[in-house]
Amino acid sequence: MSVTLLIEQLLNGVQLGTMLFLMASGLTLVFGVMGLINLAHGSFYMVGAYATAAVTASTGSFLIGLGAGMAAAAMVGALVELLVIRRLYHRPHLDQVLATFALILIFSEGTRWIFGSSPMRLSPPSWLTGFVTLPGDTRYPIYRLMLIGVGIVISIALYFLISKTRLGMRIRAGESDREMIGALGVNISKLYTVVFALGAGLAGLAGALVGALQSVQVGMGEPVLILAFVVIVIGGIGSIKGALLGALLVGVVDTLGRVYLPIFFRAFMPPSEATGVGAALAAMLIYILMAVILAFKPKGLFSAHD
């Protein structure tokens, strides 16, 4: 219960938020441009982590592994788009949910088949282990700080991509009127594949980065996928800005809730009960936040589609 703890947990929250943003930005782009709900996005997260772990183990270089993971996820994403996803654009959401649920089953069991059920080892390189001392005597892991940095860099890069480049112009046009940009001669199916692969690559990057922090295992993408759904529902589906703010909000609220709610209840409850009640409430906190936001703004904070 001190300033040090608060700073540390705030940073943890921001770090979770930036990783959620990497997931949520792809989901929200795919929905905004193609109108598709993609449950299999968590599978790309997993693919990125596994590819990174495998390549890092064989080359010994975390950076090469990271690049390979991101590329593998993007390639798998492009392949999935070409084979399955493009048949779903004009289908009802129910079909999209089921087909991408089927993809999750295929990816999860396929990965278990190839790599086995036990988690794979992936740890950050030695030059990223250790701590830095921040103002106020807070010691914070370098690796987590690096994750925040990567998140910021990617956010800025995405901003430039979408607002300053020709591809970004097409993405924005696709979000506001799909038929029209097709009629104007833009190769829509190529654009869709590129957007889908971009989202998958970002998810793969997030999976690889977080995989080195936690563990690389089958099903690792699913909790993150559901958090990313909460993020884009809060932020407004289709909005990158909403995804960024939603991700930071969810990351910070979730992290702080888990630390401070049990402490809060300990003030007027026996410690063992307070821990239970606090943990249970903390687990529900972001969903309550979502419900409250939706009660006032049913389309999220920054809806791209009104």
Next chain:
Amino acid sequence: MTNNTSLTNGASQAATADTALVPKTGSHFDRKGLVQMALLGLLLLVPVAAYFLGHIYYVNLASRITIIAMAAVGLNLAIGYGGMVSFGHAAYFGLGGYVAGISAYHAFDLTPFMTWPFSLPGSDSLLVVWLVAALLCALLALAIGAISLRTTGVYFIMITLAFAQMIYYFANSWPTYGGEDGLPIYIRNTLPLVDSSNALTYFLICFVGLVLAMAITSRLMKSRFGAALTMARLNDVRLATAGISPYPIRLVAFVISAAITGLAGALYADLNGFVSPNMLSWHFSGELMVIVILGGVGRLYGPLAGAVLFVMMETFLGGVTQYWQLFLGLVLLGVVLFAKHGVMGWLAGRERNE
């Protein structure tokens, strides 16, 4: 109109044109009627025969199919008839299961469930468990539905999913009732007059539950309410023009749907003698949707056909390879992409307006 039964039903077709997806009351001896009777008959006869041949395992397997089918009947009311793609029905299934588990836990320990503001003991009576499970699931669905139904489409899907996850994490981190380890039910809850711990008796109880759930769905969809629900799905502006507000119609259907799924959950917990957060997991919500779609969405017997197929695949394919879900995924992908009408569409012909 490719339906091979449309000739015999020509007259009733005109009369019910507005309630096109209402299950039709055709002859019982057309192709569809025969397939439906065969399904229900086999579900009843196989476990009875297995029981007298001494194969209790297959009786319990049939109970499992029956209960999952009942849960899917509930979901089908929301998805198939109401067009509300709920990705969170595991919440009601699990809540029903926890009602059975918690009630039995307190009845076994002789401790009260709560002491304030009034004392409420546990109960090992199935009738009490079912009543409380249905009521609590209805209340939960009223709250979740009231918020979720303000939105449509993808938002609705994600919000129902998120609320179900909220309950999942709550059950996971609440230590009193086992947390993530789950809660055992040492002695199956009881009914007056019959012995619920007998495998065949319990199967018959579940079977009656399933038939009742299907009968309720069928009656509901033939009523004025069912016509309004169908129109809320097809064209809610037109329904509103007729002076009926779509929102309460959808909400009521959502609540009934959740209560049916919740009852199935209570039956499931007592069947297994165990309830855990797995019953609340989003994987189970997905599987229920898969069952509804495999069987044929918006068809009275679809959930049953889907549940039979799903549990069979799980049992027999799962016995052959531990990666059976890979094949489930491939089958599901094939059904969604190429065979939209499910098993019942394939066996019994398409519904009229497909």
